[in-house]
Amino acid sequence: MIEDDELVRTTLSETLIGEDIEVAGLANAEDALILLAAGQVPDVLVTDIDLGPGLNGFDLAEIARARHPEVEVILISGTTPDPGRKALQRHERFLQKPFAPDDLAAAIRKAGPHDQVEP
Incomplete structure (x- = not known):
């Protein structure tokens, strides 16, 4: 999880570890x-x-997927993504802040590999 706000990062990390x-x-x-x-x-x-400063979450998601196409991405933000940006990619989901930490845990479980069905 990449989050520049230390308090948010710590709170979400602790919740996820608890899950x-x-x-x-x-x-x-x-x-x-x-x-x-x-x-x-x-x-x-x-x-x-x-x-x-530096790369943003969209940049990171694009680089991560280019190197590892199987990676699922959950983007989080306190603002709505720019409507001029292309639609979210197949491996991207979006959660608008503020959200309950439990909502993030549920989104991760839904996106995780255990949720994928073999062809």
Whole structure:
């Protein structure tokens, strides 16, 4: 999970851990790219859209999917995504802040690989 607000990141991480969801909380996209390059690929990438200076959540999602097409993405933000941006991709979901931390846990479970059906 990539969230630049430390309080939000900590709160969401603690809730997810309490839901038996393994989580690594990071403050920026660049740290996430280091983990992805090292082969640490999550089943679900949760990222805030606005991450401050540097890459944003859309950029991170695009890079992550280019390297690992199977990665599911949940974008979170306190603002609605720019309507001029292309529609969310197949592997992207969106949660508008504020949301209940339990809602994020439910979205992760829904997006996770255990929810996929073999052809």
